[in-house]
Amino acid sequence: MNGDRAGQSRDRQGAVSRLVVGRNVRKVDGVKLVTGGAAFTDDVHIPGMLHGKILPSPHAHARIRRIDTSKAKALAGVHAVLTYKDVPRVPHTTAGQAWPEPSPHDTYLLDSKVRFVGDRVAAVAAESRAIAERALKLIEVEYEILPAVLDMEQAMAAGAPVIHDEPDSTKIYDRQRNIAGYILREIGSVEQGFAEADHIFERQYRTQRQQHCPIEPHVTICWLDADARLVIRTSTQVPYHCRRQVAMILQIPVSRVHVVKPRIGGGFGGKQEMLLEDICGALALASRRPVKIEYTREEEFYMARSRHPQILRMKMGVKRDGTVVASQLTVLATTGAYGSHSTTVQGNTGSKVLPLYRAAHMRFECHVVYTNAPVAGAFRGYGCPQGFFAQETLVDEIACELGMDPMDFHRNNVIRLGDTDLLSAQLGEGKEGLPRLVRSCGLPQCMESAARAIGWTQKRKSLPNGHSHLRRGVGMACTMQGSGIAGVDWASAFLKMNEDGSFFLQVGASDVGAGADTVLSQIAAETLGVTLDKVIITSGDTDITPFDVGAYASSTTIISGGAVKKAAARVRSQVLELASKMLDAPVDQLDCANNEIFTTCACRKSVSMTDLAMQAMYKEKLQIMDGASHFNTDSPPPFCATFAEVEVDTETGQVRVVHLATAVDPGTAINPMQAEGQVEGAVAQGLGYALTEELLLDAAGRPVNPNFLDYKMFGAQDMPKLTTILVETDEPLGPYGAKSISEVPINGPAPAIANAIFHAVGVRIRKLPIRPEDVLRALHAERPANLEEELLTQ
């Protein structure tokens, strides 16, 4: 917490009177989390519960010729064994998106074909995990092994094996060529733009497969309640989408499904997915017993989801003075064996990245291809980390080539208050979108404050590098994101008053650990004029709480928060109406704060929320309650500036990040401490993305490093000094001026570090993660031999 919260409420009208919003209140669910209360999915035991286990495909691509489960079924303690023969065949996507999902419907509960190592072959439910594992071994499968394609550059080639040759899948762009999705959008004419440019730069970049690594792997418990309805207690970011999708896949009415989202041990997008709920539900229905499936860490690595690897070609045309006139991004991405989030993630790579610069001409083209690899999906940043790595590294290169300070280049070219981003209008959630108007923008201030924190001006000029093999450098990147999907994401909230003047707040929103329950309670309390302890929140339970699309697209604070604010305002008017009667004063002369309703005139009359509640319930016979729905037609961008100082060991290629300063404009920070926590978490994942994290596959498509000894995340000891700065602005479309914060800071570390490496040692690394040996190879390649020798002899 060393942020200098520049520009905070100070100068904002009315901010002083806020009692709950903008304050560092404690997490409303904090105590049960830190005391080990029964909070998470797996913290309960349902009597009679069985262990479910999935038989993963050992082959990257194969047809199941024969499958015999009789021995497995005969094993004592086994209650259900399912193969594709036992379940309905409903093409669907596992992407937890609003209906109709823009992702291809190319997935089946179980299928007679397997498309990656880890794909579902069969599932069992047994009395113990050991029995379930033994049963899996007893399932006899005869595979016809098919040629597999693992390299995305070969997926579209003639003669490549067709991964989705089944006729019933839908929404696949070109199944014969393994193209899940294709995007082409242009603003202006890049051809004309490049013709007008004095300099044109074009480079290729590569990004890797990163896994979310949530501390809690995917886990689901399903059972039939006393009314034989299917209850699904699950680690999900999208309880409502999950309910709809499971009902469709299992072919039961939505009304027969009850999804409960308890506390979640991290989602990061990996749980914006209907992943285990369908198969776990099918096992519960087949065995008529409660069933739990929990991924092991190894399974989580390759049977859950990961970030889409991409090959990006970025081209920019600039004037002699550094003004960007045209930019073009051409992307090849792979979604793995199924198209979950395929076009939407990749759409973001264009629509949220290119418009950072005010070029009149922009073009984005992308092929998303199938390969026989683990499935990619939603992941914090949602396509932006890849795009910004390319764009911000190229921009740094251009600035350096033109002899400009990258800060100046950014200052001159980045999107400003009042600008309209037209690319977003063309590129929405799998369809045409809506134009984005920038109504709040703290980006210039973000740049200035993070630059100051890192000591930019002085360090760009001179660093104490001397003759040592350790060389320091500083680099920067600017990034943005969205706040909810314009015109798609929507949420609702419901509030009712209790006898003691407290309120029940019911929201469909899904707190996945990021603190939504706290922030939404703060918004309700502020609006109602009560203290935070008077708001009791229930979230993410499809039987109790009203609809919400779920926790994704940085939407919860702005969209669900907007619904809460509306509902609370309605309830507040009911409260004031009754108070007006009780205090004999007109409503417009009433206000409430601190659990009291009082007159604003000189007479100073007041009534407590408790007395008012008793009056309402036992005299007026009135339940004070109301609900509201909310959506936005625009997605206000939060902005971020990331500045890094690194130290490169020129003999080993090791890169140590010394200091990382991140300044973010989240609109209003409803809870600054939580906001800073989100920045730091995003930065930790961004550092791993930049330097160490990559899920590797061998030539047969098997995961090479599905464990934490071999897949390296940043640990506490690896973290650099962090400076986190909140540059608050007032967003007209957000509740109390809030936008979003949890995704945008993940985009900056990779390009900022790559640029700092260039500043330190003069080599450009265009591939992630930036491994020591890649740096060393680049140093050997780019450094003249005499300089090398000179260094050696020092």
Added chain:
Amino acid sequence: MFDKVEAFYRPANVREALRLLQSGKGQARVVAGGTDVVVEGDDSVRYLIDITHAGLSYIRRRGTASVIGATTTMAELEASDAMQALAGGLLSRAARWCGSALVRNLATLGGNMANGSPAADMATPLLVLDASVVMVNARSRHKLPLAEYLAGARTKRHARSLLVEVVVPEPPNGKGCRWSFQKLGRTAVDISLVNVAAGLQLDSRGRVKWARIALGAVAPAPMRASGAEQRMKGRILDQALLAEIGAEVAREVSPISDARASAEYRREISSVLTRRALEECSAHVGCSL
């Protein structure tokens, strides 16, 4: 993991441990800290024999030698005054590089050797110190040089034996004597991509009198760079010699490529870390490098 395990024993002495190991008929497995055994999770194991209560946690002097019991933990090696005094604290310093604080509270020196990993961080400093291990089985107790043991740590030959202690003979000492341990990992808690230990004794005229260089994770087992050691004898340690040694070491290692690093990278890092180790040693003895 360990689904076939029927019994977990905690013998109170070595004799009992050996008897259990014998009666396990090849399906028993010794556990010390468990930080390798549990990760491995070998499903053929039916009996686990925990030796941490068998009286093997000690650091003693025997004559001029230091003797370290097999179940002495990395944390104990780090904190021990005797270890901090031995060879400039080489073993304490290397132990500090093993995993996280949590791992070091469990991980034992014996386990680090017996696991037979080419990357074991304690192997290279012990090779530099000319250490031996004492092996005990139902019939005999014998001492063998660590290098010889490491070459076959996980073979049938030692399957029914216990490593009971590590013996470190009195190392060369005096003013002209220095030690270094260097490790490169991808993050703070990581198995070595390469590790190097070195020991150096210079005579009064600054010539190399005695030298040891050992490298880990660059060959099937932790190894001594004997060729490089030979080349140094009797010579003044200057930049030219360092470059020569670096090149020689790169020739002596035989690394593989895996998910952590490529063979070429490991080879290059072997010479870089060797040079750094020798530089650290010579800096301490006031050499003019």
